[in-house]
Amino acid sequence: MAESLRIKFAPFAAPRAGVLVVFCDDGLRIGSATRAVLGSAAALLERVARIERFKGKLGSALDIAAPAGLKVDRLVVVGLGKPKDLKPFDSLKLGGAGLGKVPSAAREVMMIAEYPTGAMDPEAVADLALGARLRAYRFDRYKTKRKEEEEPPDAVTLTLGAADPAAARRSFVDRAAVADGVVLARNLVNEPPNVLFPDSFARRVLALRRSGVVVEVLEPRKLRRLGMGALLAVGQGSAHESRVVVMRWNGGRKGDKPLAFIGKGVCFDTGGISIKPAQNMEDMKGDMAGAACVVGLMHALAARDAKVNAVGVIGLVENMPDGKAQRPGDIVTTMSGQTIEVINTDAEGRLVLADVLHYTANRFKPRLMIDLATLTGAIMVALGQEIAGLFTNDDKLAEQLAKAGEATGERVWRMPLGPEYDKLIDSKFADMKNTGGRHGGAITAAQLLQRFVGKTPWAHLDIAGTAMGSPQTDINKSWGAGWGVRLLDRFVADYYER
Numbered sequence: 001m002a003e004s005l006r007i008k009f010a011p012f013a014a015p016r017a018g019v020l021v022v023f024c025d026d027g028l029r030i031g032s033a034t035r036a037v038l039g040s041a042a043a044l045l046e047r048v049a050r051i052e053r054f055k056g057k058l059g060s061a062l063d064i065a066a067p068a069g070l071k072v073d074r075l076v077v078v079g080l081g082k083p084k085d086l087k088p089f090d091s092l093k094l095g096g097a098g099l100g101k102v103p104s105a106a107r108e109v110m111m112i113a114e115y116p117t118g119a120m121d122p123e124a125v126a127d128l129a130l131g132a133r134l135r136a137y138r139f140d141r142y143k144t145k146r147k148e149e150e151e152p153p154d155a156v157t158l159t160l161g162a163a164d165p166a167a168a169r170r171s172f173v174d175r176a177a178v179a180d181g182v183v184l185a186r187n188l189v190n191e192p193p194n195v196l197f198p199d200s201f202a203r204r205v206l207a208l209r210r211s212g213v214v215v216e217v218l219e220p221r222k223l224r225r226l227g228m229g230a231l232l233a234v235g236q237g238s239a240h241e242s243r244v245v246v247m248r249w250n251g252g253r254k255g256d257k258p259l260a261f262i263g264k265g266v267c268f269d270t271g272g273i274s275i276k277p278a279q280n281m282e283d284m285k286g287d288m289a290g291a292a293c294v295v296g297l298m299h300a301l302a303a304r305d306a307k308v309n310a311v312g313v314i315g316l317v318e319n320m321p322d323g324k325a326q327r328p329g330d331i332v333t334t335m336s337g338q339t340i341e342v343i344n345t346d347a348e349g350r351l352v353l354a355d356v357l358h359y360t361a362n363r364f365k366p367r368l369m370i371d372l373a374t375l376t377g378a379i380m381v382a383l384g385q386e387i388a389g390l391f392t393n394d395d396k397l398a399e400q401l402a403k404a405g406e407a408t409g410e411r412v413w414r415m416p417l418g419p420e421y422d423k424l425i426d427s428k429f430a431d432m433k434n435t436g437g438r439h440g441g442a443i444t445a446a447q448l449l450q451r452f453v454g455k456t457p458w459a460h461l462d463i464a465g466t467a468m469g470s471p472q473t474d475i476n477k478s479w480g481a482g483w484g485v486r487l488l489d490r491f492v493a494d495y496y497e498r
Contacts, residue, residue: 005136006157007129009165018108020072021098025080026056031114040069061101076101083117089409091124095131096474112161119163126171129160133179134475139190174304178489181300182482188292189480193268193285197240198316205245211302218244229333230351235317237325242317247298252309260366262356264349264373265291265316272319272345273327286468290372293484300489307497313360315352331430339430347434349375350448357452368457372484374464378441385465390414391446392459400495410487421447
């Protein structure tokens with residue numbers, strides 16, 4: 001449906017067909033433009049609300065079929081709750097909630113972008129549209145049969161009634177680019193592992209060249225010459241050889257240091273020789289969600305012509321238990337020259353990132369680095385699936401990411417780092433070992449990564465809980481959330497664009 005949702009902006013007006021969506025507060029109050037659009041149906045709304053005991057609570061809805069006084073098939077009233085409690089991010093959620101109340105067979109939808117206190121400003125209208133676009137997404141390309149109620153219409157047109165349609169349309173341009181980046185990331189995470197593996201993933205990224213992104217694929221021979229022994233060790237048991245993909249967007253001043261975004265791309269993770277239990281192993285197709293986010297972000301930056309230099313680097317591997325796979329007890333030599341004793345082959349993501357972080361820091365000398373990885377189950381024990389774990393060596397970076405998270409709803413929570421945790425990953429036989437035991441698992445994983453970033457300002461986002469199979473929301477009904485694209489786009493826009 002995301003591909004078939006058309007979004008338009010128009011002046012306030014009563015539609016002649018389809019579904020009309022309006023908003024009211026917890027006192028059933030509506031805006032003046034909404035009242036003018038409803039005409040005599042405004043009294044009907046109040047009467048039906050009393051009968052149905054509809055109170056206008058935030059996110060609740062009242063559905064009126066064939067409303068007298070209107071030419072539309074349905075009138076949907078969405079509650080705002082108390083207007084004073086609304087936050088900027090809520091307009092995004094309202095767009096998703098409003099579209100979610102529309103019957104799937106509808107082809108024409110008009111949404112009146114007005115609070116009871118007055119018209120939404122152009123930015124809020126654009127957020128309303130973005131929320132609807134994200135809510136409309138579905139991944140059903142492999143379904144050959146659908147239930148009748150699941151059958152999507154040929155196309156849905158959503159018209160946002162606004163006080164200033166032209167300004168809202170301009171505000172939506174950048175948001176549409178971000179939405180496309182989120183959809184791209186969701187598609188990658190949702191793909192089955194027999195379709196998306198390191199080589200096919202890398203080939204998909206080449207499509208970014210059409211948007212002006214410079215894409216370079218590092219083949220296994222190149223990775224061996226570079227000395228990426230840790231990354232290659234993870235994938236040596238797979239029939240699908242590993243890749244590293246480098247994406248560069250040069251939208252800033254020539255010579256400005258780039259921002260670097262690094263993604264873990266384990267296209268499927270069996271755990272290797274330290275094999276995972278069979279239950280829910282199918283979910284490990286999403287262990288590349290960090291890489292998917294980086295690809296989606298690079299698309300968004302290019303599509304909206306972001307005034308920044310950015311580089312995205314993703315390590316693509318498949319962790320399989322073949323006879324050639326790495327073993328517990330193996331010692332691998334990273335590109336940095338540091339050695340890692342492999343205690344558990346299921347702690348593979350940090351091995352991939354160790355090489356990619358070092359490579360990125362040394363090749364691009366970036367202004368900062370942010371990596372995203374579905375790295376540990378331990379972060380889900382600590383934070384659940386609502387918030388991602390943030391580890392960083394830079395207080396300013398922590399503050400910026402936290403503020404971007406609050407603005408987008410993709411929130412992060414800072415976790416500790418410190419030398420006292422290093423002793424947990426000290427090895428008797430190598431410079432370090434790849435697990436630190438049961439306690440503080442997310443921290444010791446981040447502590448290992450920190451050894452490969454040098455003095456570069458760096459943040460690690462552990463997105464194991466938020467990127468896949470996370471709780472569904474008003475703007476996401478997909479298993480793969482595309483989490484992080486909006487967060488990092490906002491981070492770039494607010495703090496680093498010239």
